[in-house]
Amino acid sequence: xxxxxxxxxxxxxxxxxxxxxxxxxxxxxxxxxxxxxxxxxxxxxxxxxxxxxxxxxxxxxxxxxxxxxxxxxxxxxxxxxxxxxxxxxxxxxxxxxxxxxxxxxxxxxxxxxxxxxxxxxxxxx
Numbered sequence: 698x699x700x701x702x703x704x705x706x707x708x709x710x711x712x713x714x715x716x717x718x719x720x721x722x723x724x725x726x727x728x729x730x731x732x733x734x735x736x737x738x739x740x741x742x743x744x745x746x747x748x749x750x751x752x753x754x755x756x757x758x759x760x761x762x763x764x765x766x767x768x769x770x771x772x773x774x775x776x777x778x779x780x781x782x783x784x785x786x787x788x789x790x791x792x793x794x795x796x797x798x799x800x801x802x803x804x805x806x807x808x809x810x811x812x813x814x815x816x817x818x819x820x821x822x
Contacts, residue, residue, distance in 0.1 A: 699723040699811060703793050706816030709783055713820070717778040719793030719813060726769065726795065730802040731776040732809060733767065735789035735818075742792070744804025746778060754801045760786075783820045790815040 705717040719731060732747035746767040748755045755767050766779040776793060794809035796802065 701793050701795060701811050701813035703791060703813040703816040706791060706818045708819045708821065710822050711783060711785060711820055713783050714779070714781045715783065715818060717780065717791055717793075717816060717818075719776040719778075721774045721795065721811075724795075724811075725771075726774050726776065727771045729795035729797050729810075730799050731767075731769065732794045732796065732802060732804065733776075733778045734792045734794060734804075734806070735787075736792070736815075737789040740789075742806060745791070747802035747804065748776065749801045756802055756804070758804075780818070783818075785820045788818060788820050790817050 700722050702720050709715055730749050733745040734742050735745050736742040746757045748767045748769055752769045764782045769776040792815045793813045795811040796809045799808050
């Protein structure tokens, strides 16, 4: 069964950090660009960051630049999202997704072949 599983979410105080993991089972992430997305209640799903197959190209949404870092370890079949200086507005369900077609990476939801079930991140004092 092909699936992505996110982990690492939780409750953190403003200014704190979390590291999300996106692990693949049933397929190899080497051939996929990976995106991290988030969805807050009542809002549309939005792109947060993405990384190319090789890891040589990354993108960040303006609202996380300088605070979040995406990385991948193809040997572990896992992609990470390090989130620092978290703000209450970062509260959302975070999803990872895998895209086999895009050469670099994209925030276009329709390009992604597989999605994880999401992990809740709550930033609150």
